Amino acid sequence: MINQPSRADKSERHRLIKEIVASKPIRTQGELTTALLVRGVQVTQGTISRDIAEIPLAKTRTLSGIVYHWQGPAQGQAESLARALRDSVLSMEQSENLVVLKTGPGMAAPVAVALDETPLGPKLGTIAGDDTVLVVAKSAGEGGELFALLRESLGR
Amino acid sequence: MINQPSRADKSERHRLIKEIVASKPIRTQGELTTALLVRGVQVTQGTISRDIAEIPLAKTRTLSGIVYHWQGPAQGQAESLARALRDSVLSMEQSENLVVLKTGPGMAAPVAVALDETPLGPKLGTIAGDDTVLVVAKSAGEGGELFALLRESLGR
């Protein structure tokens, strides 16, 4: 690599990015690169692209046109689901097109909400009881995929 | 313009797009183009790009990678039932005494509220998850009536 500057904190840059997109309409990653430069942070567009995926930022049309924006942790689906699973799921099993999650008492509902909020290909829907969440896949085969996805997200 | 095909309803295509992105991870507009083609709707990527801005769809990272998704209209107040159905319901199915409505993420609750506020003969009650509303009819036969009623209100 040619230039390996200050190695300034990535998370600080991420924070700055959220601040910038909240303060004015940013339409392209180039604009964001410039805005960061103005604030003394120099990185390339490629890095911005990775930042946007990590934060994550969404790009959608608003009154200001098509802009980037951050919707807060609630929309940070990947993180949110992972946390919900890690925090609340005690065990996970699969049978055909069903994945059964066992949680502590009363914890099933929030886990189901997190699941509902996350687009997962093989997922058809979820039903929550008190300490059990049933995730229904589109087919038995996809039940396997779903199980693998969730297991990976759970990290064990 | 060289080719001006079927001129199929744009709003119908938009509805289809919402349904598709809710059902599986769509990473690119090319994928969406293909998914539409499979369902008999042929348009070019450029049109998809415009559709995405109009709906609007957002693109952000989830567990499934960077995908498109729909957030739905701002959580509305007392919408009329017809409006709630039109705005938020992606699909509607019946099984015995149950009618199952699929909505965009987070949109189930307001739809259920609108249903609860509307007197419908065969309706016993409703339960809402995050993107699913279950409407319970008094009997299987009345499930059919209820389905017909809702479908009519939905306008399709």
Next chain:
DNA sequence: ATAATTCTTGCATATTTATGCATTCTTTAT
């Protein structure tokens, strides 16, 4: 009916975004 206007969309292409690879810095293991 005819004309004028608006709406949609394909096409081609400019713009924008994502990513493989290489390099440097950082952290962890031996």
Next chain:
DNA sequence: ATAAAGAATGCATAAATATGCAAGAATTAT
């Protein structure tokens, strides 16, 4: 301390997206 493994980022470029333009179709006005 040295080696090994991991993280972050620039660079170059492939991949994906947005858009100006032209033209067909639908709608509205005359």
